[in-house]
Amino acid sequence: MTQQAQRARRTPLSRDRVLDAAVALADEVGIEALSMRRLAHELGVVPMALYKHVANKEELLDGMVDALVSEIAPPVSGAGWKDAVRLRVLSARRALLRHPWARQVLETRTNKTPAVLGYMDSFIGMFLAGGFSVDLTHHVMHALGSRMWGFTQELFDDPAGGSPAPQPVPPPEAQAVMFKEMAERYPNILQVAMASAHDDDSVVGQGCDDQFEFEFALDLLLDGFEGLHTGNWSSRNGRHQAKR
Structure with a gap:
């Protein structure tokens, strides 16, 4: 264990430290992988220690939003x-x-x-x-x-409020068939959708x-x-x- 990790484990737990760690962990692994157990492991404490500072996962997420607001x-x-x-x-x-x-x-x-x-x-x-x-x-x-x-908010966002899971990209042959069908059935949608490229970054x-x-x-x-x-x-x- 590095000296930095040892110092982190000796640092007294606080609500701010829990939220900072949760934000960093979500940045690294994504929100779906964030759990109280995994967060406790990152902080070097037992999961029950977290509940002294956040009552449950929902309160943790609320606190993470508060941390986001503080950056604006x-x-x-x-x-x-x-x-x-x-x-x-x-x-x-x-x-x-x-x-x-x-x-x-x-x-x-x-x-x-x-x-x-x-x-x-x-x-x-x-x-x-x-x-x-x-x-x-x-x-x-x-x-x-x-x-x-x-x-x-996009027109066709997932109605549950979350981001849809990335879908596998079909092979070029299948894409060609899909575009041909779209052009025949929904020409206006296809024309507008293909009008401009977007900066994914x-x-x-x-x-x-x-x-x-x-x-x-x-x-x-x-x-x-x-x-x-x-x-x-x-x-x-x-x-x-x-x-x-």
């Missing part, structure tokens, strides 16, 4: 609302790219911890500080959805949510919010126009 930069002081929101969202996305497990865990959380609520509250505050009405801010937050956390999770696609959608939304804000939009007027 605070709002930039003195920036306009648009720059402040954009920079914060992209900071959240960088955190997700550092931790490939994070998107899946975020999508499965039902308990809003104080850290998560604090992030949401300060995120809303950027719009309110920019002069947005409470009414418009309410609808803005719905429109942003998961982009507040730095990712875009910048994708959060799986699918088409690479950096370019994410920023493209984010900037469209921010420009739209700006137009509504400067036009003094309200949901009352919006509903009236929709009925005409």
Whole structure:
């Protein structure tokens, strides 16, 4: 055993140390392989020792999300609302790219911890500080959805909220048959799907949510919010126009 490992085993266990180890382990082996037993082994303690700091696996995952939130930069002081929101969202996305497990865990959380609520509250505050009405801010937050956390929910994501398991790539002959059938039955889908290549290294999770696609959608939304804000939009007027 190395001296570093020996020192780590002698370090008193704490909640922060448990969460830091859980994040590092999930980064290394993936969230599916993370278990209380394996985490205890990494820390050099018996599994029961962990339960003094986290009540169960769900609380461990909540704590890991809190650790993720702590990596997101605070709002930039003195920036306009648009720059402040954009920079914060992209900071959240960088955190997700550092931790490939994070998107899946975020999508499965039902308990809003104080850290998560604090992030949401300060995120809303950027719009309110920019002069947005409470009414418009309410609808803005719905429109942003998961982009507040730095990712875009795909149209065909796994309905259970997790990332689908990677599927084996079929041989070229089978792919040719599949493309031919798609071209005949669903030509519009195939045309759009093949229109642009994606940077796999910048994708959060799986699918088409690479950096370019994410920023493209984010900037469209921010420009739209700006137009509504400067036009003094309200949901009352919006509903009236929709009925005409």
